[in-house]
Amino acid sequence: MHDEPDSELELTSALVPLFVIAKGRALPADHEYEHTTLVTAQEGTEAAARTLSPEARAVMDLITDGFLSVAEISGYTRLPLGIVRILLAQMAEDGLLYVRNPAPRAERVDRELLTAVLDGLKTRFGA
Amino acid sequence: MSQDALIWCLVAIAVTAVAAVVALTLRNSALGAKKREAEAALTQRLRYTEGELGRMQGELQRVRDEQDGVIGEAEQAAEESTKAVLKGAARFLQSLAAEQTALLDEIQRKYGGHSVLTDLMDVNHANAQMARKAQGIAVMCGAPLGRRSQPASVYDVVRSAQSQIRNFHRVEIMQPSGIALKASAVAPVALAVAELLDNAASFSQAEAPIEVTFQRVQKNLCIIIDDAGVSMSDEDRQAATALLSGDELPRLSQLGTQPKFGFPVVGLIARQYGFKVDVTGVSRYGGVRAVVLLPEELWTMEETSPPASEVPVSSIRRVEGREQGSARTVHGLPKRGARKSPIASVPSDGGGTASAPRRPAQGSGGGGLGAFQRGTLTGRDLDAPTPEGSEGA
Numbered sequence: 095m096h097d098e099p100d101s102e103l104e105l106t107s108a109l110v111p112l113f114v115i116a117k118g119r120a121l122p123a124d125h126e127y128e129h130t131t132l133v134t135a136q137e138g139t140e141a142a143a144r145t146l147s148p149e150a151r152a153v154m155d156l157i158t159d160g161f162l163s164v165a166e167i168s169g170y171t172r173l174p175l176g177i178v179r180i181l182l183a184q185m186a187e188d189g190l191l192y193v194r195n196p197a198p199r200a201e202r203v204d205r206e207l208l209t210a211v212l213d214g215l216k217t218r219f220g221a
Numbered sequence: 222m223s224q225d226a227l228i229w230c231l232v233a234i235a236v237t238a239v240a241a242v243v244a245l246t247l248r249n250s251a252l253g254a255k256k257r258e259a260e261a262a263l264t265q266r267l268r269y270t271e272g273e274l275g276r277m278q279g280e281l282q283r284v285r286d287e288q289d290g291v292i293g294e295a296e297q298a299a300e301e302s303t304k305a306v307l308k309g310a311a312r313f314l315q316s317l318a319a320e321q322t323a324l325l326d327e328i329q330r331k332y333g334g335h336s337v338l339t340d341l342m343d344v345n346h347a348n349a350q351m352a353r354k355a356q357g358i359a360v361m362c363g364a365p366l367g368r369r370s371q372p373a374s375v376y377d378v379v380r381s382a383q384s385q386i387r388n389f390h391r392v393e394i395m396q397p398s399g400i401a402l403k404a405s406a407v408a409p410v411a412l413a414v415a416e417l418l419d420n421a422a423s424f425s426q427a428e429a430p431i432e433v434t435f436q437r438v439q440k441n442l443c444i445i446i447d448d449a450g451v452s453m454s455d456e457d458r459q460a461a462t463a464l465l466s467g468d469e470l471p472r473l474s475q476l477g478t479q480p481k482f483g484f485p486v487v488g489l490i491a492r493q494y495g496f497k498v499d500v501t502g503v504s505r506y507g508g509v510r511a512v513v514l515l516p517e518e519l520w521t522m523e524e525t526s527p528p529a530s531e532v533p534v535s536s537i538r539r540v541e542g543r544e545q546g547s548a549r550t551v552h553g554l555p556k557r558g559a560r561k562s563p564i565a566s567v568p569s570d571g572g573g574t575a576s577a578p579r580r581p582a583q584g585s586g587g588g589g590l591g592a593f594q595r596g597t598l599t600g601r602d603l604d605a606p607t608p609e610g611s612e613g614a
Contacts, residue, residue: 103315103367105408107322110377111349112329113342114384120339129334145396148376174333 112177115149121176122183129165129175130196133157133182139190149173150181154190161194300472307473308362315359318352319367346384353385353415357486360412361473366490369407375400375520378407379433379444382414388422397435399522400442406519409494410444416483417446417498417511425450425508432504442520444513447504461500467492495519 127133135143135158143154152171156162164182168175185191325345332338360366373381376396383392402410414433421431429449436443453461463469467488476482491498496519502510 102365103312103319105319105322105367105369107319107326109369109371109373109407109411110380111322111326111342111345111384112338113346114380114389116342118342118346118390121336124336147396148374168333174330174338176333176335176338 112174115147115173116177116180117147117184119180119184122179127164127179127182127193128196129163131164132161132194132196133164133167133186134161134192134194136190136192142188142190146185149177150185153178153181153185157191296472300474303473304362307358308364311355311359311362312364314355315352315364315367318348318355321348322352346389349384350387353412353419356412357416357482360486360489361482366408366412368405370404371407372401372404372521373407375402375435375442375444378402378411379414381407381411382418383433385411385415386419386422388427391422391428392418392431392433394433395435400435400437400520401522402515402520403518406494406496406515409490410496410513410515410519413487413490413496413498413513414444414446416487417500417513420483421446421448421450421509421511424448429506438514440517442515442517444515446511446513447506448508448511449504449506450508452503452507452509453500458501464488465491465498465500 135154139154143151146154149171153167156167156170164178165175167173167182168178171178173181182191182193186193322345325341325348329338329341329345332341356366376394379394383389383394386392418431418433425431425448431449432447434445434447436445461484464471464484465488470489471485476485487498491513495516497514498511499514500509500511502512504510
């Protein structure tokens with residue numbers, strides 16, 4: 095067994111892993127807290143905010159002044175989008191947030207369906 | 222005449238008797254002398270034999286001692302060589318686990334907006350537990366602990382410890398303000414607290430909370446871990462105290478088939494890094510109270526520079542906010558400044574993977590990012606297609 099000198103191992107990973115920041119919660123449903131969903135802090139939640147984790151507090155700090163989009167929060171806090179969504183979902187559950195959902199997107203057309211229709215047309219009328 | 226004859230007869234008998242007595246006496250004394258001689262010889266022989274026996278016993282003892290010594294040495298050698306082998310393996314595992322954790326960090330950042338994130342976090346959790354075990358074995362074998370180069374708040378250090386146990390959601394941590402551990406203490410304290418948390422979790426009911434609080438006592442900082450399990454017997458307490466002092470290091474071979482090296486590991490690192498651990502207290506829930514006592518050399522009251530993920534954020538935001546003063550619209554929406562601090566919504570490392578939230582379904586590159594900004598702008602203007610929109614933009 096190769097025995098290199100007892101050099102210490104340098105730990106470079108994040109001290110606090112994301113799953114602890116997320117407190118083991120799963121992501122909210124896909125349609126909740128999308129990139130463009132806007133959130134802001136409810137009035138009078140400063141006291142409750144004090145007991146939040148540092149990450150949730152950083153989010154609170156960002157949104158006390160007004161609406162901010164989920165994507166922007168993720169950008170500012172440098173937290174992955176999913177973690178921000180989990181934090182926001184929790185904060186909303188605790189009644190700390192006011193959430194404004196984005197205008198519903200036009201429904202995406204199923205590409206496969208279109209291809210099938212195209213194929214059908216092609217076979218029927220020739221390309 | 223007949224009288225004379227009788228007298229002579231008597232005289233003769235007397236003489237014979239005397240002669241007999243003399244003869245017998247002589248013989249008796251001769252026998253006595255012989256007996257004494259024999260006794261003396263026997264005694265001497267006995268003494269000699271006793272001496273011999275003593276010598277033999279001494280010899281035997283010496284041989285026994287020698288044997289014990291040899292066995293002890295052999296055991297020691299076996300222990301050392303076992304340790305050496307295990308140490309190599311543990312170090313290997315230790316560095317692999319560290320590498321994997323770093324990789325997972327990166328992957329989690331990369332797929333931070335994707336639904337796979339939940340699963341990645343589970344993997345990371347399993348990996349964190351493995352890393353703890355690897356660290357523990359390495360420490361038991363005399364290998365150095367991994368180290369961190371940045372000081373960190375004691376809250377984050379305990380959260381790091383929390384991440385290394387299975388039922389981490391049971392751990393509730395009180396938030397202290399402005400207490401930071403020095404860089405050199407971060408990794409060892411995290412590992413020690415992790416082992417104590419694991420112990421607390423395994424010896425209490427499945428869903429019972431484990432509470433972590435902090436207290437400053439004179440120049441020491443105490444990390445207090447209260448569980449709601451059963452308290453320990455006096456015997457267990459003594460054994461635990463001996464192990465935690467680091468004075469008594471059990472041999473690897475004594476650890477058994479389901480090795481419990483939690484306390485020995487804690488004892489070792491506590492001694493190595495100069496802090497104390499005590500588990501003799503009773504928690505407020507009647508379980509065990511474990512106290513990690515950190516002397517002032519290991520911590521400071523200064524605010525640490527929070528991890529990279531936090532600093533820029535709040536500063537960017539704050540600076541922006543302050544500059545604009547109370548720039549608000551009538552509706553309470555923050556006004557956007559002229560875009561000189563560009564890039565608000567997108568992290569500056571543009572193509573950068575890290576936290577740039579990207580929607581895979583959307584077109585690639587700049588178009589997607591632009592769509593973000595447009596999107597958020599539209600969002601803001603939703604209910605307020607207002608005059609002040611123009612001032613803002």
